[in-house]
Amino acid sequence: MSxxxxxxxxxxxxxxxxxPYTVHAYAHDPRAAAYGLEAAAELGVDPARVFKTLIAELDGGLVVGIVPVADRLDLKALAAALGGKRAELADPRLAERRTGYVVGGISPLGQRQPLPTVLDETAILCExxxxxxxxxxxxxxxAPDDLVAVTGARYAPIAR
Structure with a gap:
């Protein structure tokens, strides 16, 4: 563990x-428009291995969708994966309050309150x-399976 x-x-x-995990720090450029793509570039990692954490509202509650940084979150697929009807991205201020993190730094781990979480199934292709x-x-x-274990997440095809 690092x-x-x-x-x-x-x-x-x-x-x-x-x-077990490894910490990777880099100099964040406040002008960066896409935090996840910036991370991939700064760390020299294939963007398919770098995942962004998005908070969505689903049927009145908040949920977490984790997808590769170059992809978009498919809100219909997220709702289906969690047995809900309709999902939409949460207001950024609400996401920050509920997770304890700032947008661009929201982690699926250690949130103030555990939320139902879905990890895009492409993660299983990565060590x-x-x-x-x-x-x-x-x-x-x-490891993706470790992320699933510690967050109580499930795998589903939620990226597009």
Missing amino acids: RGTASTPATLALTAAGI SIFVSGGRRGLDLEL
Whole structure:
């Protein structure tokens, strides 16, 4: 386990769960338009292995969809994966309040309140994936099955 440069609720959650992970920090450019694509470029990693965490409202509650940074979240597929009717992206301020993270640094790990979570099924093709570590300029690398285990997520085809 690598803890070194970061202590965030996300790293604390992984450490507490005994999940191995690697911290990857980079200099975040505040002018970057796409945080996830910036992370992939700065870390020299295939964008298919870097996943973004999006918060959506589903039938009155909040849920998490995790998809590759070059893809979009398919809201209909997310709703179907969780047995709901209609999903839409949550207001960014609400997402920040409920997760404890800022947009561009929302991690699927260590959120203030655990939310139903779906990881795009393409993650299973990777030995390890990268997700936000809880702030801009910080990613965590871990096995997709470990992410599923620690968040209680499920796999489903939610990217397009």
